[in-house]
Amino acid sequence: MQDQLFVSMEHPRALPETDLIKGAIVGAGAVGMAIAYSMLIQNTFDELVLVDIDRRKVEGEVMDLVHGIPFVEPSVVRAGTLADCGGVDVVVITAGARQREGETRLSLVQRNVEIFRGLIGEIMEHCPNAILLVVSNPVDVMTYVAMKLAGLPPSRVIGSGTVLDTARFRYLLAERLRVDPRSLHAYIIGEHGDSEVPVWSRANVAGAFLSEIEPAVGTPDDPAKMFEVFEHVKNAAYEIIERKGATSWAIGLATTQIVRAITRNQNRVLPVSVLMSGLHGIEEVCLAYPAVLNRQGIDRLVKFSLSPGEEEQLQRSARVMRQTLDGIQF
Secondary structure, eight states, X not given: OHHHHEEEOOOSOOOOOOSOOEEEEEOOSHHHHHHHHHHHHTTOOSEEEEEOSOHHHHHHHHHHHHTTGGGSSXXXXXXXXXXXXXXXXXXXXXXXXXXXXXXXXXXXXXXXXXXXXXXXXXXXXXXXXXXXXXXXXXXXXHHHHHHHHHTOOGGXXXXXXXXXXXXXXXXXXXXXXXXXXXGEEOOEEBOSSTTOEEOGGXXXXXXXXXXXXXXXXXXXXOTTOTHHHHHHHHHHHHHXXXXXXXXXXXXXXXXXXXXXXXXXXXXXXXXXXXXXXSGGGOEEEEEEEEEEEETTEEEEEEOOOOOHHHHHHHHHHHHHHHHHHHTOOO
């Protein structure tokens, strides 16, 4: 049964079983600090190093965080450089150019590739055994770029993918159906961006599939107009950026869940950005896809069943990624 359900990944190493769990966040902007705060209050790391080119700002951020440590589980939080990050288990990368109002995630790509060109080499110099978690946008492209620049196997370079999009999808669907979002199972896969794919065919509450109750669910013919939920999901980041300048809090919580799945060896399934190698006929691009996460990083991929329409949408998303990758130098 396992052979039918999962696709295994290569595992040249796992995170060592040690008493202390250490991490680093590279980039102390709005997203980086939301991740740091979420990780601190959820006791994610025993030691956390924050790295940013603006050393004075990151020192101030750390001072602000550590003054709250008496209210949470004890941990060490400090400002530093990548040279101070030796021995960390996970490096979370949020560094990059900020998405401007009205700008797509993909239009960020060349600016962020230039940033990664120097950054990834320095990370590998000081943190050669760490698992890399890329949050910088466009995350699927940057995950692929980071993997190639680092020379690491796909299991050790992970993108935040559509973990946040999936959370938005579940939250908004749950509102419509008047259930707790934790009791609803639904995924967004593919690009974290405009070509992302809502998997309506597998959305269910307690095993009751929405597509079996209403075959037109998610289409313009759906009498309940559930397709509006996905439109809100796809446009959420643009709307938040228009109102407050950047998304931060929810991606902070999402990233923390990914890291805890890895460091706590949870074998949790999350739709992270991963190198596709043949599933659904897709090769050599990173896309969000349900994966089992543990101390290996990405341990396995779940063989996800899609409708013919969803399969075509996912392949279209892969073509968007491929076209973008073909147009950059790294």
